[in-house]
Amino acid sequence: MNLNTEQIVAGVQDIVEDSKDRSDALQRISELLKEEVPHYDWVGFYLVEDGRLKLGPFVGDDTEHTDIDFGEGICGQAAEREENFVVPDVSEEDNYLSCSPRVRSEIVVPIYSGKEVVGELDIDSHTRDTFTERDEKMLGEICEILGEVI
C-alpha cells in the first residue's frame, strides 16, 4: 500500500531531520517519492551552482542533462521564471530537453531560499497528462521544507 500525500510530506520531514548530509537527504527523498507514487518514473534534483542547474541526487534512467542553463529546457525555464512548470505532453514543447524517449509528462517545482531559486525538484512520468494540482501542492510543500535546509 502506498502512503498518502500527508504521510509522504511527513516522511520527507523525517528524512531531513535524520540524514547525514544534503546529498543523503535528497537521494532518500527521491527514492521515497518514486517508491510511493506510481506515476513518478524519474525523480531528481537540480541544484543552482555558478548560475547554472547542476544535476544532483536522482532515481530513474541516467540523463545526459547534467548542466542546464537558466532558460534552457523545462528545468531552465522554471528556474528563470521562478514558476512551477507542469507539462502534460512533452512532445508538444519546443524548449524541452529529453532525458529518455519513454517520458511523456513532467513537473518541475523550484526550491527557494528566501526569494532566490537554489534548486528544483524535477519529476518525469511515462504517462501522459498525469500531474494534477495534488502533485503540485504536495511537491510545493516538500520544496518549502527543503528551502530551509539546502
Ligand code: SME
Ligand atoms: N526534461 C528536462 C531535463 C531534465 S531530464 O528530464 C532529467 C528539461 O526539459 O529541462
